[in-house]
Amino acid sequence: MNAPDCLLITGFEPFDGESVNPSAQLVLQLQGEAIAPGARVEAVVLPCEFGAALQVLEAHLDRLRPRLVLCCGQAGGRTALSFERVAINLDDARIPDNAGAQPIDRPVQAAGPAAYFATLPVKAMTQALRGAGVPAEVSYTAGTFVCNHVFYGLMHLAQQRPWLRQAGFLHLPYLPEQAAQHPQAASMALDTMGAGLRLALRTALATTQDLQVSEGTLC
Numbered sequence: 001m002n003a004p005d006c007l008l009i010t011g012f013e014p015f016d017g018e019s020v021n022p023s024a025q026l027v028l029q030l031q032g033e034a035i036a037p038g039a040r041v042e043a044v045v046l047p048c049e050f051g052a053a054l055q056v057l058e059a060h061l062d063r064l065r066p067r068l069v070l071c072c073g074q075a076g077g078r079t080a081l082s083f084e085r086v087a088i089n090l091d092d093a094r095i096p097d098n099a100g101a102q103p104i105d106r107p108v109q110a111a112g113p114a115a116y117f118a119t120l121p122v123k124a125m126t127q128a129l130r131g132a133g134v135p136a137e138v139s140y141t142a143g144t145f146v147c148n149h150v151f152y153g154l155m156h157l158a159q160q161r162p163w164l165r166q167a168g169f170l171h172l173p174y175l176p177e178q179a180a181q182h183p184q185a186a187s188m189a190l191d192t193m194g195a196g197l198r199l200a201l202r203t204a205l206a207t208t209q210d211l212q213v214s215e216g217t218l219c
Contacts, residue, residue, distance in 0.1 A: 007035060007201060008042050008066040010057060012073050012146065015048040015098055022172045023072040026193050035201050042066065048146050049099040050091060054153040061157060061164070068166040068204060070120065071154055072197075073147035075171035076178070079186040080135035081196045082171040083122040084142040087152035088115045092144035108152040116155035118168030121203070121210035128203040134196040135188070138215035142169055166204055170197070 009030060011023030027043040035041050044060050046053040061069070075082060089112045091103040122138050129136035142148040151169035158164045172193055173179075179187035 005038060005040055006042055006064045006066040007039055008044065008060060008064055008069045009197070009201075010044045010046050010060075010069075010071045010150075012046050012048045012053075013098065015146075016095055018074075018178060020175060020178065021074050022175045022178070022190065022193060023074055025175070025190055026172065026197060027072060029190070029194050030197065035198060036205050039201075039205055041201075046071075046150065047098060049097045050093070050101050050103055050146060050149055052099065053146055053150050057150060057154060058157055061161065065161075065163050067163065068120075068201070069154060069158075069164060070168055070170055070197075070201065070204075071150050072170045072172060073150070074174070075143070075147070076174045076182060077185060078171055078173045080137045080173070081129060081188075081193065081200070082137050082139040083118070083120070083125055083200070084139050084151060084169040084171060085118050085122050086115050086140050087118070087142060087148055087155050087169070088144070089113065089152055090144050091149055094145065097146055108149055109156050112152070112156055116152060118155070119158070120166045120168035121207040122168065123211040123213055123215050124207045125200040125203045126215060127211060127213065128199055129196045132195070132199055134192060134199070136196065139171060140217060142171065147171065170200070
């Protein structure tokens with residue numbers, strides 16, 4: 001498969017006692033889909049484990065040589081599809097991962113910079129989703145658990161892979177069936193997430209320069 005043909009999207013297996021993970025369900029829904037002319041989706045579910053998740057991601061990067069990568073993960077409590085803008089070089093786990101690891105104050109990459117920015121047009125993607133009636137936002141923190149670990153690792157790997165033109169991370173709310181077990185938690189239907197993800201990917205492919213609009217925060 002040639003780089004211009006492939007878009008790689010990833011999700012995670014369930015973690016922290018959940019029986020499902022919306023990111024895994026969402027990306028598998030798009031497996032093999034021709035999202036745009038000459039752009040076919042490949043979907044991979046990553047283990048929710050420090051280190052192992054990046055090893056799996058790197059193997060698929062080098063196998064597929066995608067032009068675009070969007071990793072997805074669950075962020076219970078979020079109310080919108082959250083396009084992450086900044087990955088930080090820090091693992092600081094509040095809970096153990098699925099292998100029992102709980103790194104504290106450890107860099108993702110010992111010799112890496114403090115942070116990387118996503119190379120996806122996160123503002124254009126956010127605006128497109130809002131215009132279609134899908135709640136969306138730009139986020140400036142991907143946390144310090146496995147999601148940020150993968151996001152930072154992806155951007156670090158992209159530095160040595162010039163064929164990887166666009167890369168970033170998307171956080172998803174709970175599914176309704178998950179929110180039923182978390183009183184007052186926000187949720188979003190899988191079909192709505194799917195419509196948003198498809199539109200986000202098409203927008204990224206069609207955008208060469210991100211919008212110059214404010215998506216900043218005060219705190």
